[in-house]
Amino acid sequence: MAVIAIDLVSTGLTSAALGNSGKVLFKESLSIEGLKGAEVSRLIKGQITKILNLYKNKPIQIKSAGISVPGIYNSKTGCVWAPNIEGWEEYPLKQEMKFFLIEHGVNVKIANNRTCYILGEMWLGAAQKSRNAIYLSIGKGIGAGILVDGNVLHGFNDGVGAAGWLALNDSFVPDYKLRGSFEFHASGNGILNSVRTQLEKKKDSSGVLAQKDPRQITLHDIFEAYRLKDSIARKVLHQSQKYWGIAAANLISLFNPEMIIFGGSVFGPAQQFLEEIKQETAKWAQPLFMKQVKIVGSQLGSNAGLIGAGNLAMKKF
Structure with missing residues:
Protein backbone atom coordinates (compact mmCIF):
# COMPACT_ATOMS: atom_id res chain seq x y z
CA MET A 1 0.00 0.00 0.00
CA ALA A 2 1.22 3.49 -0.85
CA VAL A 3 -0.14 7.02 -1.07
CA ILE A 4 0.46 9.98 -3.35
CA ALA A 5 1.77 13.17 -1.75
CA ILE A 6 1.81 16.54 -3.49
CA ASP A 7 3.51 19.59 -1.96
CA LEU A 8 2.59 22.76 -3.84
CA VAL A 9 4.36 26.03 -3.05
CA SER A 10 4.26 29.36 -4.83
CA THR A 11 7.27 28.54 -7.03
CA GLY A 12 6.97 24.80 -7.64
CA LEU A 13 5.55 21.43 -6.70
CA THR A 14 7.00 18.18 -5.46
CA SER A 15 5.18 14.90 -6.01
CA ALA A 16 5.92 11.57 -4.37
CA ALA A 17 4.72 8.07 -3.69
CA LEU A 18 5.16 7.19 -0.01
CA GLY A 19 4.99 3.79 1.66
CA ASN A 20 3.10 3.17 4.91
CA SER A 21 6.21 3.94 6.96
CA GLY A 22 6.82 7.20 5.10
CA LYS A 23 9.55 5.75 2.89
CA VAL A 24 9.85 7.75 -0.34
CA LEU A 25 9.29 5.33 -3.24
CA PHE A 26 9.28 8.00 -5.96
CA LYS A 27 9.89 11.75 -5.88
CA GLU A 28 10.03 14.53 -8.46
CA SER A 29 10.13 18.33 -8.22
CA LEU A 30 8.96 20.74 -10.92
CA ALA A 38 -5.80 25.76 -14.38
CA GLU A 39 -2.27 25.28 -15.74
CA VAL A 40 -1.05 24.58 -12.21
CA SER A 41 -3.92 22.18 -11.61
CA ARG A 42 -3.11 20.33 -14.85
CA TYR A 55 2.50 1.46 -10.06
CA LYS A 56 -0.29 0.34 -12.39
CA ASN A 57 0.95 -3.22 -12.86
CA LYS A 58 2.75 -3.57 -9.55
CA PRO A 59 1.56 -5.13 -6.27
CA ILE A 60 1.60 -1.73 -4.53
CA GLN A 61 -1.92 -0.27 -4.44
CA ILE A 62 -2.58 3.48 -4.34
CA LYS A 63 -6.00 4.48 -3.03
CA SER A 64 -5.46 7.95 -1.61
CA ALA A 65 -3.68 11.23 -2.26
CA GLY A 66 -2.83 14.19 -0.05
CA ILE A 67 -2.18 17.69 -1.39
CA SER A 68 -0.44 20.45 0.58
CA VAL A 69 -1.27 23.93 -0.75
CA PRO A 70 -0.03 27.45 0.03
CA GLY A 71 -2.33 30.15 1.34
CA ILE A 72 -5.69 29.12 2.78
CA TYR A 73 -7.68 26.01 1.85
CA ASN A 74 -11.36 26.21 2.84
CA SER A 75 -12.61 22.66 3.42
CA LYS A 76 -16.23 23.84 3.28
CA THR A 77 -15.97 25.23 -0.26
CA GLY A 78 -13.02 23.16 -1.50
CA CYS A 79 -11.37 26.36 -2.76
CA VAL A 80 -7.80 27.60 -2.33
CA TRP A 81 -6.83 31.22 -1.74
CA ALA A 82 -3.18 31.43 -2.80
CA PRO A 83 -2.46 34.98 -4.00
CA ASN A 84 1.15 34.17 -4.89
CA ILE A 85 -0.16 31.87 -7.66
CA GLU A 86 -1.91 33.86 -10.37
CA GLY A 87 -5.53 32.80 -10.79
CA TRP A 88 -5.71 31.03 -7.43
CA GLU A 89 -7.54 33.71 -5.46
CA GLU A 90 -10.48 31.29 -5.07
CA TYR A 91 -9.47 28.20 -7.01
CA PRO A 92 -11.88 25.16 -6.86
CA LEU A 93 -9.13 22.57 -6.41
CA LYS A 94 -11.09 19.96 -4.43
CA GLN A 95 -13.85 19.71 -7.03
CA GLU A 96 -11.34 19.37 -9.86
CA MET A 97 -9.27 16.74 -8.07
CA LYS A 98 -12.30 14.78 -6.91
CA PHE A 99 -13.71 14.45 -10.44
CA PHE A 100 -10.27 13.66 -11.84
CA LEU A 101 -9.44 10.95 -9.30
CA ILE A 102 -12.83 9.26 -8.98
CA GLU A 103 -12.26 7.27 -12.17
CA HIS A 104 -9.02 5.95 -10.66
CA GLY A 105 -10.68 4.97 -7.38
CA VAL A 106 -8.42 7.36 -5.47
CA ASN A 107 -9.61 9.57 -2.61
CA VAL A 108 -8.08 13.01 -2.15
CA LYS A 109 -7.46 15.20 0.88
CA ILE A 110 -6.23 18.79 0.77
CA ALA A 111 -4.82 21.00 3.54
CA ASN A 112 -2.88 24.24 4.00
CA ASN A 113 0.86 23.72 3.85
CA ARG A 114 1.30 24.88 7.45
CA THR A 115 -1.07 22.08 8.54
CA CYS A 116 0.96 19.59 6.52
CA TYR A 117 4.22 20.87 8.02
CA ILE A 118 3.11 20.04 11.55
CA LEU A 119 1.59 16.72 10.41
CA GLY A 120 4.93 15.80 8.86
CA GLU A 121 6.90 16.67 11.99
CA MET A 122 4.38 14.74 14.12
CA TRP A 123 4.78 11.65 11.96
CA LEU A 124 8.48 11.50 11.19
CA GLY A 125 10.12 14.64 12.56
CA ALA A 126 10.81 16.70 15.65
CA ALA A 127 7.28 16.48 17.11
CA GLN A 128 6.88 12.68 17.07
CA LYS A 129 6.37 12.48 20.84
CA SER A 130 4.53 15.80 21.23
CA ARG A 131 0.85 16.57 21.65
CA ASN A 132 1.36 20.33 21.77
CA ALA A 133 3.71 21.82 19.19
CA ILE A 134 3.90 24.68 16.71
CA TYR A 135 5.68 24.64 13.36
CA LEU A 136 6.64 28.21 12.44
CA SER A 137 7.40 28.30 8.73
CA ILE A 138 9.63 31.15 7.57
CA GLY A 139 9.87 31.14 3.79
CA LYS A 140 8.65 33.42 1.03
CA GLY A 141 5.75 33.98 3.43
CA ILE A 142 5.14 33.05 7.07
CA GLY A 143 2.66 30.58 8.57
CA ALA A 144 2.21 28.37 11.63
CA GLY A 145 0.90 24.83 11.96
CA ILE A 146 -0.53 24.49 15.47
CA LEU A 147 -0.99 21.22 17.37
CA VAL A 148 -3.01 21.40 20.62
CA ASP A 149 -3.68 18.31 22.74
CA GLY A 150 -2.96 16.04 19.78
CA ASN A 151 -5.24 17.89 17.34
CA VAL A 152 -4.22 20.24 14.54
CA LEU A 153 -6.18 23.49 14.79
CA HIS A 154 -8.10 24.62 11.68
CA GLY A 155 -10.45 27.49 12.59
CA PHE A 156 -13.76 28.69 11.17
CA ASN A 157 -12.55 28.89 7.56
CA ASP A 158 -9.46 26.69 7.97
CA GLY A 159 -7.30 29.79 8.31
CA VAL A 160 -5.60 29.10 11.65
CA GLY A 161 -1.91 29.87 11.56
CA ALA A 162 -1.80 32.94 9.31
CA ALA A 163 1.11 34.04 11.47
CA GLY A 164 2.44 36.51 8.93
CA TRP A 165 -0.29 38.85 10.18
CA LEU A 166 0.94 38.85 13.76
CA ALA A 167 1.03 42.56 14.64
CA LEU A 168 4.59 43.11 15.85
CA ASN A 169 4.88 46.85 15.17
CA ASP A 170 3.21 49.67 17.05
CA SER A 171 2.73 51.80 13.93
CA PHE A 172 0.74 50.70 10.90
CA VAL A 173 1.80 51.05 7.28
CA PRO A 174 -0.51 50.21 4.35
CA ASP A 175 1.69 47.34 3.12
CA TYR A 176 0.81 45.39 6.28
CA LYS A 177 -2.76 45.04 4.98
CA LEU A 178 -1.70 42.68 2.20
CA ARG A 179 1.14 40.79 3.87
CA GLY A 180 1.01 41.41 7.62
CA SER A 181 3.71 43.18 9.59
CA PHE A 182 5.59 40.02 10.65
CA GLU A 183 5.74 38.71 7.08
CA PHE A 184 6.56 42.16 5.71
CA HIS A 185 9.70 42.39 7.85
CA ALA A 186 10.90 38.85 8.61
CA SER A 187 9.90 36.50 5.77
CA GLY A 188 12.31 35.64 2.98
CA ASN A 189 10.75 38.33 0.82
CA GLY A 190 10.81 40.74 3.75
CA ILE A 191 14.53 40.20 4.29
CA LEU A 192 15.26 40.77 0.61
CA ASN A 193 13.19 43.96 0.54
CA SER A 194 14.81 45.26 3.74
CA VAL A 195 18.30 44.72 2.33
CA ARG A 196 17.39 46.49 -0.91
CA THR A 197 15.93 49.41 1.05
CA GLN A 198 19.10 49.69 3.15
CA LEU A 199 21.28 49.60 0.04
CA GLU A 200 19.22 52.41 -1.47
CA LYS A 201 19.72 54.49 1.68
CA LYS A 202 23.45 53.76 1.91
CA LYS A 203 24.64 54.08 -1.66
CA ASP A 204 28.17 54.83 -0.46
CA SER A 205 28.41 51.55 1.47
CA SER A 206 31.54 49.49 0.80
CA GLY A 207 30.19 46.18 2.09
CA VAL A 208 29.84 42.88 0.23
CA ASP A 221 23.90 36.22 -0.89
CA ILE A 222 22.59 37.84 2.29
CA PHE A 223 23.52 34.92 4.55
CA GLU A 224 26.96 34.72 2.95
CA ALA A 225 27.39 38.48 3.44
CA TYR A 226 26.38 38.04 7.09
CA ARG A 227 29.15 35.45 7.46
CA LEU A 228 31.58 37.98 5.99
CA LYS A 229 30.38 40.61 8.50
CA ASP A 230 28.63 42.86 5.97
CA SER A 231 27.01 45.65 8.01
CA ILE A 232 23.72 45.72 6.08
CA ALA A 233 23.28 41.93 6.14
CA ARG A 234 23.99 41.86 9.87
CA LYS A 235 21.58 44.72 10.59
CA VAL A 236 18.71 43.13 8.65
CA LEU A 237 19.24 39.59 9.96
CA HIS A 238 19.62 40.80 13.55
CA GLN A 239 16.29 42.57 13.14
CA SER A 240 14.77 39.38 11.71
CA GLN A 241 16.02 37.38 14.68
CA LYS A 242 14.24 39.84 16.95
CA TYR A 243 10.96 39.42 15.05
CA TRP A 244 11.27 35.62 15.04
CA GLY A 245 11.90 35.61 18.79
CA ILE A 246 8.98 37.93 19.60
CA ALA A 247 6.63 35.90 17.38
CA ALA A 248 7.71 32.67 19.07
CA ALA A 249 7.12 34.31 22.46
CA ASN A 250 3.59 35.30 21.48
CA LEU A 251 2.80 31.76 20.31
CA ILE A 252 4.31 30.24 23.46
CA SER A 253 2.27 32.54 25.70
CA LEU A 254 -0.96 31.83 23.81
CA PHE A 255 -0.70 28.06 23.32
CA ASN A 256 1.76 26.74 25.95
CA PRO A 257 3.40 24.28 23.51
CA GLU A 258 6.02 21.67 24.30
CA MET A 259 8.05 22.91 21.35
CA ILE A 260 8.35 25.53 18.65
CA ILE A 261 9.78 24.14 15.41
CA PHE A 262 11.36 26.64 13.03
CA GLY A 263 11.25 25.55 9.39
CA GLY A 264 10.72 26.80 5.86
CA SER A 265 13.20 27.82 3.19
CA VAL A 266 14.87 30.46 5.40
CA PHE A 267 15.61 27.77 8.05
CA GLY A 268 17.99 26.34 6.36
CA PRO A 269 20.62 28.89 6.83
CA ALA A 270 18.87 30.68 9.69
CA GLN A 271 19.14 27.64 11.98
CA GLN A 272 22.51 29.11 13.00
CA PHE A 273 20.52 31.79 14.85
CA LEU A 274 18.43 29.47 17.05
CA GLU A 275 20.33 30.38 20.21
CA GLU A 276 19.86 34.11 19.57
CA ILE A 277 16.17 33.51 18.83
CA LYS A 278 15.79 31.63 22.13
CA GLN A 279 17.36 34.54 24.00
CA GLU A 280 14.98 37.02 22.36
CA THR A 281 12.00 34.74 22.99
CA ALA A 282 12.87 34.47 26.68
CA LYS A 283 12.58 38.25 27.08
CA TRP A 284 8.93 38.26 25.99
CA ALA A 285 7.34 34.85 26.65
CA GLN A 286 5.28 33.79 29.68
CA PRO A 287 8.14 32.79 32.03
CA LEU A 288 6.77 29.46 33.28
CA PHE A 289 5.95 28.34 29.74
CA MET A 290 9.37 29.44 28.54
CA LYS A 291 11.10 27.18 31.06
CA GLN A 292 9.29 24.14 29.63
CA VAL A 293 9.34 24.78 25.88
CA LYS A 294 11.95 23.57 23.40
CA ILE A 295 12.84 25.74 20.41
CA VAL A 296 14.28 23.58 17.63
CA GLY A 297 14.82 23.43 13.89
CA SER A 298 12.80 21.20 11.59
CA GLN A 299 14.09 17.65 11.24
CA LEU A 300 12.41 17.23 7.85
CA GLY A 301 13.61 20.42 6.18
CA SER A 302 12.14 20.95 2.72
CA ASN A 303 10.34 17.58 2.92
CA ALA A 304 8.04 18.60 5.80
CA GLY A 305 5.09 19.54 3.57
CA LEU A 306 5.50 16.45 1.39
CA ILE A 307 5.68 14.06 4.36
CA GLY A 308 2.70 15.86 5.93
CA ALA A 309 0.68 15.50 2.72
CA GLY A 310 1.43 11.78 2.78
CA ASN A 311 0.30 11.54 6.39
CA LEU A 312 -2.86 13.46 5.46
CA ALA A 313 -3.57 10.93 2.71
CA MET A 314 -3.28 8.05 5.19
CA LYS A 315 -5.90 9.45 7.54
CA LYS A 316 -9.41 7.98 7.40
CA PHE A 317 -11.76 9.59 4.89
Missing part, protein backbone atom coordinates in the same frame (compact mmCIF):
# COMPACT_ATOMS: atom_id res chain seq x y z
CA SER A 31 8.85 24.52 -11.27
CA ILE A 32 5.52 26.30 -11.72
CA GLU A 33 7.15 29.60 -12.71
CA GLY A 34 5.03 31.24 -15.41
CA LEU A 35 2.03 28.96 -14.81
CA LYS A 36 -1.33 30.24 -13.63
CA GLY A 37 -4.84 29.08 -12.82
CA LEU A 43 0.49 19.94 -13.70
CA ILE A 44 -0.72 18.39 -10.43
CA LYS A 45 -2.97 16.00 -12.37
CA GLY A 46 -0.10 15.10 -14.67
CA GLN A 47 2.14 14.20 -11.73
CA ILE A 48 -0.59 12.13 -10.10
CA THR A 49 -1.20 10.30 -13.39
CA LYS A 50 2.53 9.65 -13.72
CA ILE A 51 2.69 8.06 -10.27
CA LEU A 52 -0.45 5.98 -10.84
CA ASN A 53 1.00 4.68 -14.12
CA LEU A 54 4.30 3.84 -12.43
CA LEU A 209 26.21 43.47 -0.74
CA ALA A 210 26.92 46.98 -2.04
CA GLN A 211 29.02 45.43 -4.80
CA LYS A 212 25.99 43.60 -6.21
CA ASP A 213 22.99 44.67 -8.27
CA PRO A 214 20.24 44.97 -5.61
CA ARG A 215 17.70 43.43 -7.99
CA GLN A 216 19.83 40.29 -8.31
CA ILE A 217 20.57 39.74 -4.62
CA THR A 218 19.35 36.41 -3.20
CA LEU A 219 18.85 35.14 0.33
CA HIS A 220 21.96 33.03 -0.14
Whole structure:
Protein backbone atom coordinates (compact mmCIF):
# COMPACT_ATOMS: atom_id res chain seq x y z
CA MET A 1 0.00 0.00 0.00
CA ALA A 2 1.22 3.49 -0.85
CA VAL A 3 -0.14 7.02 -1.07
CA ILE A 4 0.46 9.98 -3.35
CA ALA A 5 1.77 13.17 -1.75
CA ILE A 6 1.81 16.54 -3.49
CA ASP A 7 3.51 19.59 -1.96
CA LEU A 8 2.59 22.76 -3.84
CA VAL A 9 4.36 26.03 -3.05
CA SER A 10 4.26 29.36 -4.83
CA THR A 11 7.27 28.54 -7.03
CA GLY A 12 6.97 24.80 -7.64
CA LEU A 13 5.55 21.43 -6.70
CA THR A 14 7.00 18.18 -5.46
CA SER A 15 5.18 14.90 -6.01
CA ALA A 16 5.92 11.57 -4.37
CA ALA A 17 4.72 8.07 -3.69
CA LEU A 18 5.16 7.19 -0.01
CA GLY A 19 4.99 3.79 1.66
CA ASN A 20 3.10 3.17 4.91
CA SER A 21 6.21 3.94 6.96
CA GLY A 22 6.82 7.20 5.10
CA LYS A 23 9.55 5.75 2.89
CA VAL A 24 9.85 7.75 -0.34
CA LEU A 25 9.29 5.33 -3.24
CA PHE A 26 9.28 8.00 -5.96
CA LYS A 27 9.89 11.75 -5.88
CA GLU A 28 10.03 14.53 -8.46
CA SER A 29 10.13 18.33 -8.22
CA LEU A 30 8.96 20.74 -10.92
CA SER A 31 8.85 24.52 -11.27
CA ILE A 32 5.52 26.30 -11.72
CA GLU A 33 7.15 29.60 -12.71
CA GLY A 34 5.03 31.24 -15.41
CA LEU A 35 2.03 28.96 -14.81
CA LYS A 36 -1.33 30.24 -13.63
CA GLY A 37 -4.84 29.08 -12.82
CA ALA A 38 -5.80 25.76 -14.38
CA GLU A 39 -2.27 25.28 -15.74
CA VAL A 40 -1.05 24.58 -12.21
CA SER A 41 -3.92 22.18 -11.61
CA ARG A 42 -3.11 20.33 -14.85
CA LEU A 43 0.49 19.94 -13.70
CA ILE A 44 -0.72 18.39 -10.43
CA LYS A 45 -2.97 16.00 -12.37
CA GLY A 46 -0.10 15.10 -14.67
CA GLN A 47 2.14 14.20 -11.73
CA ILE A 48 -0.59 12.13 -10.10
CA THR A 49 -1.20 10.30 -13.39
CA LYS A 50 2.53 9.65 -13.72
CA ILE A 51 2.69 8.06 -10.27
CA LEU A 52 -0.45 5.98 -10.84
CA ASN A 53 1.00 4.68 -14.12
CA LEU A 54 4.30 3.84 -12.43
CA TYR A 55 2.50 1.46 -10.06
CA LYS A 56 -0.29 0.34 -12.39
CA ASN A 57 0.95 -3.22 -12.86
CA LYS A 58 2.75 -3.57 -9.55
CA PRO A 59 1.56 -5.13 -6.27
CA ILE A 60 1.60 -1.73 -4.53
CA GLN A 61 -1.92 -0.27 -4.44
CA ILE A 62 -2.58 3.48 -4.34
CA LYS A 63 -6.00 4.48 -3.03
CA SER A 64 -5.46 7.95 -1.61
CA ALA A 65 -3.68 11.23 -2.26
CA GLY A 66 -2.83 14.19 -0.05
CA ILE A 67 -2.18 17.69 -1.39
CA SER A 68 -0.44 20.45 0.58
CA VAL A 69 -1.27 23.93 -0.75
CA PRO A 70 -0.03 27.45 0.03
CA GLY A 71 -2.33 30.15 1.34
CA ILE A 72 -5.69 29.12 2.78
CA TYR A 73 -7.68 26.01 1.85
CA ASN A 74 -11.36 26.21 2.84
CA SER A 75 -12.61 22.66 3.42
CA LYS A 76 -16.23 23.84 3.28
CA THR A 77 -15.97 25.23 -0.26
CA GLY A 78 -13.02 23.16 -1.50
CA CYS A 79 -11.37 26.36 -2.76
CA VAL A 80 -7.80 27.60 -2.33
CA TRP A 81 -6.83 31.22 -1.74
CA ALA A 82 -3.18 31.43 -2.80
CA PRO A 83 -2.46 34.98 -4.00
CA ASN A 84 1.15 34.17 -4.89
CA ILE A 85 -0.16 31.87 -7.66
CA GLU A 86 -1.91 33.86 -10.37
CA GLY A 87 -5.53 32.80 -10.79
CA TRP A 88 -5.71 31.03 -7.43
CA GLU A 89 -7.54 33.71 -5.46
CA GLU A 90 -10.48 31.29 -5.07
CA TYR A 91 -9.47 28.20 -7.01
CA PRO A 92 -11.88 25.16 -6.86
CA LEU A 93 -9.13 22.57 -6.41
CA LYS A 94 -11.09 19.96 -4.43
CA GLN A 95 -13.85 19.71 -7.03
CA GLU A 96 -11.34 19.37 -9.86
CA MET A 97 -9.27 16.74 -8.07
CA LYS A 98 -12.30 14.78 -6.91
CA PHE A 99 -13.71 14.45 -10.44
CA PHE A 100 -10.27 13.66 -11.84
CA LEU A 101 -9.44 10.95 -9.30
CA ILE A 102 -12.83 9.26 -8.98
CA GLU A 103 -12.26 7.27 -12.17
CA HIS A 104 -9.02 5.95 -10.66
CA GLY A 105 -10.68 4.97 -7.38
CA VAL A 106 -8.42 7.36 -5.47
CA ASN A 107 -9.61 9.57 -2.61
CA VAL A 108 -8.08 13.01 -2.15
CA LYS A 109 -7.46 15.20 0.88
CA ILE A 110 -6.23 18.79 0.77
CA ALA A 111 -4.82 21.00 3.54
CA ASN A 112 -2.88 24.24 4.00
CA ASN A 113 0.86 23.72 3.85
CA ARG A 114 1.30 24.88 7.45
CA THR A 115 -1.07 22.08 8.54
CA CYS A 116 0.96 19.59 6.52
CA TYR A 117 4.22 20.87 8.02
CA ILE A 118 3.11 20.04 11.55
CA LEU A 119 1.59 16.72 10.41
CA GLY A 120 4.93 15.80 8.86
CA GLU A 121 6.90 16.67 11.99
CA MET A 122 4.38 14.74 14.12
CA TRP A 123 4.78 11.65 11.96
CA LEU A 124 8.48 11.50 11.19
CA GLY A 125 10.12 14.64 12.56
CA ALA A 126 10.81 16.70 15.65
CA ALA A 127 7.28 16.48 17.11
CA GLN A 128 6.88 12.68 17.07
CA LYS A 129 6.37 12.48 20.84
CA SER A 130 4.53 15.80 21.23
CA ARG A 131 0.85 16.57 21.65
CA ASN A 132 1.36 20.33 21.77
CA ALA A 133 3.71 21.82 19.19
CA ILE A 134 3.90 24.68 16.71
CA TYR A 135 5.68 24.64 13.36
CA LEU A 136 6.64 28.21 12.44
CA SER A 137 7.40 28.30 8.73
CA ILE A 138 9.63 31.15 7.57
CA GLY A 139 9.87 31.14 3.79
CA LYS A 140 8.65 33.42 1.03
CA GLY A 141 5.75 33.98 3.43
CA ILE A 142 5.14 33.05 7.07
CA GLY A 143 2.66 30.58 8.57
CA ALA A 144 2.21 28.37 11.63
CA GLY A 145 0.90 24.83 11.96
CA ILE A 146 -0.53 24.49 15.47
CA LEU A 147 -0.99 21.22 17.37
CA VAL A 148 -3.01 21.40 20.62
CA ASP A 149 -3.68 18.31 22.74
CA GLY A 150 -2.96 16.04 19.78
CA ASN A 151 -5.24 17.89 17.34
CA VAL A 152 -4.22 20.24 14.54
CA LEU A 153 -6.18 23.49 14.79
CA HIS A 154 -8.10 24.62 11.68
CA GLY A 155 -10.45 27.49 12.59
CA PHE A 156 -13.76 28.69 11.17
CA ASN A 157 -12.55 28.89 7.56
CA ASP A 158 -9.46 26.69 7.97
CA GLY A 159 -7.30 29.79 8.31
CA VAL A 160 -5.60 29.10 11.65
CA GLY A 161 -1.91 29.87 11.56
CA ALA A 162 -1.80 32.94 9.31
CA ALA A 163 1.11 34.04 11.47
CA GLY A 164 2.44 36.51 8.93
CA TRP A 165 -0.29 38.85 10.18
CA LEU A 166 0.94 38.85 13.76
CA ALA A 167 1.03 42.56 14.64
CA LEU A 168 4.59 43.11 15.85
CA ASN A 169 4.88 46.85 15.17
CA ASP A 170 3.21 49.67 17.05
CA SER A 171 2.73 51.80 13.93
CA PHE A 172 0.74 50.70 10.90
CA VAL A 173 1.80 51.05 7.28
CA PRO A 174 -0.51 50.21 4.35
CA ASP A 175 1.69 47.34 3.12
CA TYR A 176 0.81 45.39 6.28
CA LYS A 177 -2.76 45.04 4.98
CA LEU A 178 -1.70 42.68 2.20
CA ARG A 179 1.14 40.79 3.87
CA GLY A 180 1.01 41.41 7.62
CA SER A 181 3.71 43.18 9.59
CA PHE A 182 5.59 40.02 10.65
CA GLU A 183 5.74 38.71 7.08
CA PHE A 184 6.56 42.16 5.71
CA HIS A 185 9.70 42.39 7.85
CA ALA A 186 10.90 38.85 8.61
CA SER A 187 9.90 36.50 5.77
CA GLY A 188 12.31 35.64 2.98
CA ASN A 189 10.75 38.33 0.82
CA GLY A 190 10.81 40.74 3.75
CA ILE A 191 14.53 40.20 4.29
CA LEU A 192 15.26 40.77 0.61
CA ASN A 193 13.19 43.96 0.54
CA SER A 194 14.81 45.26 3.74
CA VAL A 195 18.30 44.72 2.33
CA ARG A 196 17.39 46.49 -0.91
CA THR A 197 15.93 49.41 1.05
CA GLN A 198 19.10 49.69 3.15
CA LEU A 199 21.28 49.60 0.04
CA GLU A 200 19.22 52.41 -1.47
CA LYS A 201 19.72 54.49 1.68
CA LYS A 202 23.45 53.76 1.91
CA LYS A 203 24.64 54.08 -1.66
CA ASP A 204 28.17 54.83 -0.46
CA SER A 205 28.41 51.55 1.47
CA SER A 206 31.54 49.49 0.80
CA GLY A 207 30.19 46.18 2.09
CA VAL A 208 29.84 42.88 0.23
CA LEU A 209 26.21 43.47 -0.74
CA ALA A 210 26.92 46.98 -2.04
CA GLN A 211 29.02 45.43 -4.80
CA LYS A 212 25.99 43.60 -6.21
CA ASP A 213 22.99 44.67 -8.27
CA PRO A 214 20.24 44.97 -5.61
CA ARG A 215 17.70 43.43 -7.99
CA GLN A 216 19.83 40.29 -8.31
CA ILE A 217 20.57 39.74 -4.62
CA THR A 218 19.35 36.41 -3.20
CA LEU A 219 18.85 35.14 0.33
CA HIS A 220 21.96 33.03 -0.14
CA ASP A 221 23.90 36.22 -0.89
CA ILE A 222 22.59 37.84 2.29
CA PHE A 223 23.52 34.92 4.55
CA GLU A 224 26.96 34.72 2.95
CA ALA A 225 27.39 38.48 3.44
CA TYR A 226 26.38 38.04 7.09
CA ARG A 227 29.15 35.45 7.46
CA LEU A 228 31.58 37.98 5.99
CA LYS A 229 30.38 40.61 8.50
CA ASP A 230 28.63 42.86 5.97
CA SER A 231 27.01 45.65 8.01
CA ILE A 232 23.72 45.72 6.08
CA ALA A 233 23.28 41.93 6.14
CA ARG A 234 23.99 41.86 9.87
CA LYS A 235 21.58 44.72 10.59
CA VAL A 236 18.71 43.13 8.65
CA LEU A 237 19.24 39.59 9.96
CA HIS A 238 19.62 40.80 13.55
CA GLN A 239 16.29 42.57 13.14
CA SER A 240 14.77 39.38 11.71
CA GLN A 241 16.02 37.38 14.68
CA LYS A 242 14.24 39.84 16.95
CA TYR A 243 10.96 39.42 15.05
CA TRP A 244 11.27 35.62 15.04
CA GLY A 245 11.90 35.61 18.79
CA ILE A 246 8.98 37.93 19.60
CA ALA A 247 6.63 35.90 17.38
CA ALA A 248 7.71 32.67 19.07
CA ALA A 249 7.12 34.31 22.46
CA ASN A 250 3.59 35.30 21.48
CA LEU A 251 2.80 31.76 20.31
CA ILE A 252 4.31 30.24 23.46
CA SER A 253 2.27 32.54 25.70
CA LEU A 254 -0.96 31.83 23.81
CA PHE A 255 -0.70 28.06 23.32
CA ASN A 256 1.76 26.74 25.95
CA PRO A 257 3.40 24.28 23.51
CA GLU A 258 6.02 21.67 24.30
CA MET A 259 8.05 22.91 21.35
CA ILE A 260 8.35 25.53 18.65
CA ILE A 261 9.78 24.14 15.41
CA PHE A 262 11.36 26.64 13.03
CA GLY A 263 11.25 25.55 9.39
CA GLY A 264 10.72 26.80 5.86
CA SER A 265 13.20 27.82 3.19
CA VAL A 266 14.87 30.46 5.40
CA PHE A 267 15.61 27.77 8.05
CA GLY A 268 17.99 26.34 6.36
CA PRO A 269 20.62 28.89 6.83
CA ALA A 270 18.87 30.68 9.69
CA GLN A 271 19.14 27.64 11.98
CA GLN A 272 22.51 29.11 13.00
CA PHE A 273 20.52 31.79 14.85
CA LEU A 274 18.43 29.47 17.05
CA GLU A 275 20.33 30.38 20.21
CA GLU A 276 19.86 34.11 19.57
CA ILE A 277 16.17 33.51 18.83
CA LYS A 278 15.79 31.63 22.13
CA GLN A 279 17.36 34.54 24.00
CA GLU A 280 14.98 37.02 22.36
CA THR A 281 12.00 34.74 22.99
CA ALA A 282 12.87 34.47 26.68
CA LYS A 283 12.58 38.25 27.08
CA TRP A 284 8.93 38.26 25.99
CA ALA A 285 7.34 34.85 26.65
CA GLN A 286 5.28 33.79 29.68
CA PRO A 287 8.14 32.79 32.03
CA LEU A 288 6.77 29.46 33.28
CA PHE A 289 5.95 28.34 29.74
CA MET A 290 9.37 29.44 28.54
CA LYS A 291 11.10 27.18 31.06
CA GLN A 292 9.29 24.14 29.63
CA VAL A 293 9.34 24.78 25.88
CA LYS A 294 11.95 23.57 23.40
CA ILE A 295 12.84 25.74 20.41
CA VAL A 296 14.28 23.58 17.63
CA GLY A 297 14.82 23.43 13.89
CA SER A 298 12.80 21.20 11.59
CA GLN A 299 14.09 17.65 11.24
CA LEU A 300 12.41 17.23 7.85
CA GLY A 301 13.61 20.42 6.18
CA SER A 302 12.14 20.95 2.72
CA ASN A 303 10.34 17.58 2.92
CA ALA A 304 8.04 18.60 5.80
CA GLY A 305 5.09 19.54 3.57
CA LEU A 306 5.50 16.45 1.39
CA ILE A 307 5.68 14.06 4.36
CA GLY A 308 2.70 15.86 5.93
CA ALA A 309 0.68 15.50 2.72
CA GLY A 310 1.43 11.78 2.78
CA ASN A 311 0.30 11.54 6.39
CA LEU A 312 -2.86 13.46 5.46
CA ALA A 313 -3.57 10.93 2.71
CA MET A 314 -3.28 8.05 5.19
CA LYS A 315 -5.90 9.45 7.54
CA LYS A 316 -9.41 7.98 7.40
CA PHE A 317 -11.76 9.59 4.89
